């Protein structure tokens with residue numbers, strides 16, 4: 038017998054049976070702990086070991102019919118641009134407004150299929166401003182269309198509305214020194230329900246969603262609950278502007294799109310000098326109180342949004358949002374130079390990239406192509422930063438050509454709507 042085995046035999050004899058039993062028990066407990074470790078609840082829940090892959094396997098086909106309700110001042114132009122580019126890449130038809138509605142579906146009137154240019158029907162994608170009307174949209178969009186929309190925190194949204202529409206909305210124009218604080222101190226002194234563009238000054242989200250923006254949840258909270266139910270019945274996803282990248286992750290998962298399909302450049306942002314750096318707490322409270330219906334909608338759908346993120350796996354969503362941000366930064370550098378910056382319209386030489394300016398007091402920023410920008414990526418880069426008005430006009434021309442509509446005269450609407458805001462003439466010193 039080898040020496041080592043003889044020594045072992047001697048050692049075993051020296052140990053009591055009780056000690057051997059304890060040793061065996063200890064080893065089994067350690068082994069059980071090691072093997073079960075991966076399923077112990079704290080670790081996997083915080084850091085899931087595997088997220089669903091970016092590509093589904095087996096892959097679901099990309100969903101091709103989408104109606105996006107573009108609410109006002111909620112990052113909707115950026116989402117619209119994502120959808121327009123997706124539609125072009127996949128040769129899809131985009132519903133576009135009749136020319137007398139300009140680039141909006143005759144907002145603020147209730148949406149009607151009559152507002153849709155015939156050369157853009159039947160559509161796969163719809164993403165221009167409109168006031169929601171379920172029956173009319175269902176008449177236009179094919180069955181199986183996925184409806185999505187986006188909301189923004191009401192105080193930030195109201196500050197943006199107040200600044201952007203200051204010259205156009207009479208309720209805002211009446212306020213001395215264009216002071217948001219003065220308006221919110223006594224909104225009833227300036228606001229007249231029912232007058233032109235009043236919806237930009239009171240519960241704009243509720244109005245855009247087809248609701249009655251004059252209702253107050255304080256007097257009638259059943260109305261808010263009803264409106265929420267109606268929105269939930271139709272919209273498969275309500276995105277949240279404050280969590281834009283996480284929203285896009287949920288969108289791309291819902292539609293089985295690739296991460297590349299939701300890359301974007303931020304559009305329609307005001308310059309730092311045209312906005313409040315921070316909204317003081319008292320002002321934010323007043324904005325939420327005045328827009329209580331919007332605040333109720335936002336609070337509800339913000340909570341729903343996070344429940345949805347939790348269902349998808351928060352760490353997975355965050356990881357994908359990080360990947361999206363990194364890919365987006367690479368794309369912006371490739372398109373707009375090593376240090377891509379948002380610049381005021383006056384500094385943008387490429388005409389197709391100059392954003393519309395609402396007034397001389399508000400600067401809307403955009404990107405420009407580097408000088409002499411040419412090459413295969415230029416067309417894609419141009420579209421990435423193309424503002425809403427130029428992109429809508431471009432798509433309408435393209436789709437009319439495709440449908441052979443060019444030679445036919447434009448049909449005329451029976452009851453043309455008031456001219457939408459973005460087509461009002463600019464001041465002589467406008468950009």
Ligand SMILES: Nc1ncnc2c1ncn2[C@@H]1O[C@H](COP(=O)(O)OS(=O)(=O)O)[C@@H](OP(=O)(O)O)[C@H]1O
Pocket residue numbers: 108109110111112113114115193197278279281303304305306307308312
């Ligand atoms: N990606 C992303 N994330 C967060 N916020 C974003 C994003 N893209 C645009 N924005 C901000 O959205 C505001 C413009 O909204 P819209 O494009 O919906 O405006 S409009 O109604 O079409 O005129 C505008 O807000 P303000 O700058 O406060 O006016 C933009 O800065």
